[in-house]
Amino acid sequence: MTIIDLGLIGYARAETIQLETLDKVISGECGNTLFLLEHPKVITLGRQGGTENLHVNPAFLAAQGIELARTARGGNITCHFPGQLVAYPVWRVEKRPGGMRRFFHDMEAAVIATCAAFGVDTVRRPGHPGVWVDENRKICSMGIGVRRWVTYHGLALNVGRDVSLFDTITLCGIQGARPTSLSAEAGRDITIKEVKHVFAREFGKAFADSALAADQAARQ
Template sequence: MKIIDLGLIGYKEAEALQLETLAAVTAGERENTVFLLEHPKVITLGRQGGAENLHMDPKLLAEHGIELAQTTRGGNITCHFPGQLVAYPIWRVEKRPGGMRRFFHDMEEAVIRTCARFGVATIRRPGHPGVWVDETRKICSMGIGVKRWVTYHGLALNVGRDLSLFNAITLCGIQGAVPTSIEGETGRDIDMKDVKNVFEEEFRKAFADSALA
């Protein structure tokens, strides 16, 4: 696999890069690729909708420099912002043991192990993809798209303390869910580069382990 750090990149620009890479991986011209990045402030809607869980007028969002984007990923509404680690695996799953269920499990496992290395214990919540600190506090959201058995989109792990953009939405459309982050849980500053490095290690290990299973 190839893991590429894109730094801070606009949502539309990253989406175009995903689609370009998706075509190359599907054609067998490129290996499985994972993009690590941060986005400027953007609220995204999933294939299952999400506009009903948006609490700010789109015009007001624009006035505050917040983009609103319709996506082709699964799931409901979520948001991205600097201080949140986004990972987009462009990954061939057609012949992978366990199919999509195992793919989600391994993404969650990489996040769970990453959080643990920073001192944050997390859980899975059945029926709700992503990673949680408890039944209400969500630290990582997940939503993917699939074309011809190759995935795109991915996950968003909250690292920094500033989670104020979530005030504009009902998190993932789940009543009672509240966002949390690695810094919020530990009470200390965390360098994003350190999180990226740890996540890369844990992602490689989780996916190597499942390949051997």
């Protein structure tokens, strides 16, 4: 696994980098790659729609300097902003035991372990990919695209206290869902730099443990 920190980067530029890497992973020119980054303020609409869950006029967003982008990932509507850790695994899942369900499970496991490292207990919510503090408070959203059994897009973990951009949408199109963040739940300010380090470690562990378990099962 190669980990690349893109820092603060525009949504379109990051997508271009993902697609270039996607082609290289598909062709075998490079291996699995994990991008870690932040985005300037942007609201993204997934393949399942999203405009019905946007509470403001696109002209208002433009006046505020907030981008509105249609994406190829799964899911509905979400948003990104500085203070949110975005992770994009460009990852080959062909022949991976458990398929896409296991891939999402392992991503969630990495986030759950990361949150635990900062003293925040989180859970899965059946039927809703991502990670939650409880049934209504969501701390991490997930949505991916897949081309020829290689993933792109990924997850967004709220770190900083300011999650006010979510006021402009119905979070992931889920009625009653409210955003929260690591800093809010931990009761102290946590930096993106801290979380990047821990998440990279926990992501590596989650996917290594999954691969080891699959190998052991194959040998039995």
